Amino acid sequence: MEKQHSRELTFLHSGDSLRQNSGVADRTLDDSRDHVEPHIKEMDFFSSQYQSHDHHHHHQEGNTNNNGSSSFIDSSVNIGLNLLSSSPGVSRATNEEKPKAQESALKMELQKLNEENRRLRSMLYQITKNYNELQGQLLMALQKQAHRNQQDQKDAVNGMASTIMSVQQFMDPRPSAALDVNEPSGSDDKTQELSASPENTIEIVSKEYDHRMVQNMPGKQVSIEDGTDQTSQSWGSLKSPKIDQSKNEDQVSEGPFRKARVSVRARSEAPLISDGCQWRKYGQKMAKGNPCPRAYYRCTMAVGCPVRKQVQRCADDKSILITTYEGNHNHPLPPAATAMANTTSAAAAMLLSGSTKSKDGLPTSAYYPSLPYASSMATLSASAPFPTITLDLTQGPNAVQLLRPPPSAASFPLPLHGYPQLLGNPMFGPPKLSTASPAMQLGQRPASMVETVTAAIASDPNFTAALAAAISTIMGPPRNQGNSSNNNDENNNSSNGVGAPALPGSPQIQQSCTTFSSKACTNKPG
């Protein structure tokens, strides 16, 4: 539980101006954070989430013995004093020479930074909020368009291609193009280019698109029409043709996100990775070809939550835990759970937005062979004809190469729908920090999915760049206060890997990012 209390970090933590202007101030901030942390632990994490963005911590700088100011928000009171008295790097003589002038200057600076922090938080909150709304609208529009395309096949071929492109451009915060369906030959190169943010690639293993769904398009097309309802309420209807027919109305609202799955591979000795949600096991089954049983879990955080997950160890490497998520939560999520939830919903949305591009009973890949998620993975179990994204968190920094798609599968920089917390994927992080993940994964306590991703993001100096790109894509050219690009510099300068910004504001995204960042710090070996 303690780990949950310590997962806060704001992207202003890296406060450029502080560092530039005063190492003293920088250090002092960290000091104050350190002192705040124990205080935070006594707070209700969820209720304090919006107040605690300034509670940066996890900087193990060894300055923990000052009285500490828990009022960094109201920083005008104590912080300055603590600054001068508590920082080991500042001699008393120095303090005497630059007494109150510097003190007040620092105070002012802190106030300014707090102000700016607040401003940026609210801005990002607005951005993420707007983005989520737009995403829902876009998906709905896309799926309706796909439906129209089925009625007008000729127009569909061209229309869908452009639709896909525009969707992907929208989804992909970066300068797109990697998924340009019209340029299959060049997509590889572009993929690599995008990953220049290199490391922002995850492997997509798209199981062959649901044959049944595709082939029955005329009868089931309604099921993909409305993508707005991401909270499918029942899995049961999935496999029941009767229900499919008798509950067409329901299918309309539930269809799109039901079949997409997000599979996460992570090294973990624990039987279960903690993803922040509460799960209840409802079944276990021996899967063919795998000596390890597959466990079935259902989300119990809310009554009727449709989210389920399957957990199974990899047959080849039993240290790898494969967790497959399906569905979207119909309830608020704790910070620790939002990352995965966002990821699954985003990935599902992406998959399904692509899958809707098929028509007339033909698989998408037949029309757009270059679409990564339209490709098939024949080696995967044929039992799950769901489009599945696999986030492979077990690989090292060279995973981009290692995970080059087999002929039947494709890899591409996942446009996580503006969920940048996964853009800094662990496996693609810089080599220097790639050890963070294994260290945690095989650590003393049960490995956490969140931790793994946390380490990934924290270890990726390009993460902020990706975030900035995502933000700028969403909101247009950066304004003077956005300073997105600055974050990049900050992060690149951040050697301790805590530069990963937390998105403020959004009840989900912010928290998830915060979780990631701080956890990475928390878990760093002393």
Add this chain to the structure above:
DNA sequence: CGAGTTTGACCTGCGC
């Protein structure tokens, strides 16, 4: 005693 887990039975889809 309630919540969670275990486990065998059952349902469904798919291939032959």
Add this chain to the structure above:
DNA sequence: GCGCAGGTCAAACTCG
């Protein structure tokens, strides 16, 4: 139609 495999159900069981 039959068998197989994945997925789910639900009674029995365990645990705090």
